[in-house]
Amino acid sequence: MEDAIKAAVYGLYAYIKHSGVLIRQEKKEYQELLTKAVHLISLDPLVKQMCSEPLEYVPRNELQLLSRMRQLPEQIRSLHRDRLQQAETARLQSRSDRMEKGRQLIAQKYFDGAVQHLGRLSAEFADDAALQAQIGKMLFDINHIECITYFEKAVALDPQDHGSLAMMGVAFRKIRQFDNAERAYLAALERDQDNVNYLFNLSRVYIDAGKWTNAQETLRRVLDIDPTLGPARKALEFATRHCRDLM
Structure with missing residues (x-):
């Protein structure tokens, strides 16, 4: 539609500029073309929405029509921006509402239903790293x-998300997948060096x-950073005693 409007604007401008040298039949043909072009543009739903009065070509009112037509492309773009903003606002509200429903299902101990509900939400917002981490x-x-x-x-979408890596470390430790837990914490520490919480949890x-020697080394590093912890x-005392017992 924007191209059609530009073509009509060009035609109007050319007619205004050169109408004085056109013979009557040429003017008539040109005016018929302008009438058809403006009529087709006026049928567009977006144009109808933006124009309080229908667009119409009226001979000797070319300047007024030209002014209105020149404004249309930006008005259309503005309308598109508004619609996109409205759609995004609605999308975010839907995401928020559905997250709240997930929380309610968990609070009500409908765990299977919560997992299924959040899985559908995750799939619908598959490119939203923050949402995946929240879930x-x-x-x-x-x-x-x-x-x-x-x-x-979340980490696949945002490789710098060290918080999700650390949470993975906790979860892996809870299910006793210690090698995976170690890898998760080490990856988190690559992104946030000297994070005391990550280091302390890695020692756990x-x-x-x-792995008592590794635990000692990690805990000493923690205490170098925060001696008051x-x-x-x-x-560290606990890990040291176990090392001595093994000697």
Whole structure:
């Protein structure tokens, strides 16, 4: 439609500029062409919506019509922008409403229904990294295996999402997949070096896996960063005792 409007504008401008040298028959033919072109444009639903009065070519009113026609392309683009904004607002509201329904299902202990509901939501917003991470967090307390799937989706969409990697580390530790937990935490630390929480939780993985030397090294690094962290000091003492018992 924008191309048709541009062509009509060009035709109007040319007619205004050169009508003085046209013979009567040429003027008549030109006016008939302009009438048809403007009529076709006026039938477009967007044009109808924007024009309070129908577009119509009237001889000797070319300048007024030209002014209106020149404004149409930007008005159409503005209308498209408004519609896209409205659609995006509705989309985000739908996402928010459906996330709330997922929370309600979990609160009501309809866990299978919550997993299915959130799975459909995830598929519909498959390119939304933040949403995938949110779903993972929502499912964390009810299904560690299921939540890992969503953290993996979040990281695939946003490789710098170290928070999801760390949550994956916790979930893997809970199901005693210690190698996967270690990889998740190390990947998180590549993106957020010297994060005390990640390091401390990594030390818990090593303790649960019986890797006492790794646990000691990690806990010493934690205490180098934050010497006041009491739980890390106690964990280091615990890991050190186990190392001595193995000697």
